[in-house]
Amino acid sequence: MHIVCYTPEPWSGGALAGERHRVSCLTGPLVALASRVATASPDLLIVRGFAAGEALIEQLEALVSLRPLAVVALVLPQADPELLLRLMQAGVREVLPSEEPATILAAVQRAEARLGRSVPTRPEQAGRCLAFMSAKGGDGGTAVAANLAAALAREPDTRVLLIDLSLPFGDADMFLCSQTQASDLADICGEMERLDGALLGQMVTQVSDTLHLIPSPGRLDKLVRIQSAQVKQLLALALREYQFVMMDMGDGIDPVRLDLLEKLEHLFLVTSLSLSSLRRSGQLLLMLDGLEFSGAKVSLVGNRVGESQDIAQADFEKAIGMALARQLPGDGAGLKESVARGTPLVTLRPKSPLARGIVDWANALLGKTTGKSSPWRLFAIK
Ligand SMILES: Nc1ncnc2c1ncn2[C@@H]1O[C@H](COP(=O)(O)OP(=O)(O)O)[C@@H](O)[C@H]1O
Ligand SMILES: [Mg+2]
Missing domain, CATH: 3.40.50.2300 (Response regulator)
Known part of the structure; x- marks a missing residue:
């Protein structure tokens, strides 16, 4: 306590x-x-x-x-x-x-x-709770979180829930599906008194059998009804029902998101290599430090690395005092098509360098080693 x-x-x-x-x-x-x-x-x-x-x-x-x-x-x-x-x-x-x-x-x-x-806590919490924040709006936090969720859910028996906490007006659904969602975060929080695994299963948006989504509400009157205690309870329940609970935290912090920090296994800060994102990344890292959020639980993920960027990766890392834990390439055309079709990029274009980077990351999270697909491997030639 x-x-x-x-x-x-x-x-x-x-x-x-x-x-x-x-x-x-x-x-x-x-x-x-x-x-x-x-x-x-x-x-x-x-x-x-x-x-x-x-x-x-x-x-x-x-x-x-x-x-x-x-x-x-x-x-x-x-x-x-x-x-x-x-x-x-x-x-x-x-x-x-x-x-x-x-x-x-x-x-x-x-x-x-x-x-x-x-706050009843059952000891058998099985899930892992990963959060994603964008250094600056547009840096790709949502695209990355949604596709990593989809990549994890491709693994058999791996149930993944993505909660869109990029309030107000998150758009994680766009990167995953085109269906209109019946229930959003505010609706589910409103049922908290009677919410159990079965009801949660009925209220989430089923992107696939193993990938479920809780979209953010699209109306301000619903948004203001979401209480931090309800979201914490929802997370506790979700962690018993899913192997991975991923949260798109957007690019800011409010009382609801603040309260969830202590529950996170890890926070990934997604940033482009621009000067303004460098500055925002530094500010966010300082803020997290001030909130006593352990530095060991935060990693930087470089997005669109290699595209026109203001600053070289080495200079970015030197300035911020932290190496990029992951570097993802750009694929504007792929993501555009993915959104247009309502299909995750990792499913639509699994061979694109961006999809591969995300699948590699998912494999690392699952503890799987990724074999390189080079035919020379057949002959054990390195
Ligand atoms: N690696 C990438 N390559 C190309 N475009 C990207 C990449 N990541 C994100 N985008 C695009 O950038 C825009 C903003 O991405 P989004 O994930 O919504 O950002 P954020 O959630 O940080 O505001 C979207 O149009 C998205 O398709
Ligand atoms: Mg976003």
């Missing part, structure tokens, strides 16, 4: 210092509470040292709308019943009369029990 304390002046965390949970103590003014705490992604928030009043209630309300699952505990030595009611309405779960170690630890235990109940 991640416990975040928010206080106006530095606080040691008292009893929390020796706790087995991850504890972050943030110091800041009241006006920054909601934004700073939401970014820190707490499971339990302990707020102390602020006077109870409208400003505090406003901040807590804003925070709870950004992070509905977090348990909020407020240290408040005195509170009249009317104030208590207002605080509860604002989403505060616990009002603690003191900072005594026993009081704080009891609140931690209650939060743990509550979170354990509200």
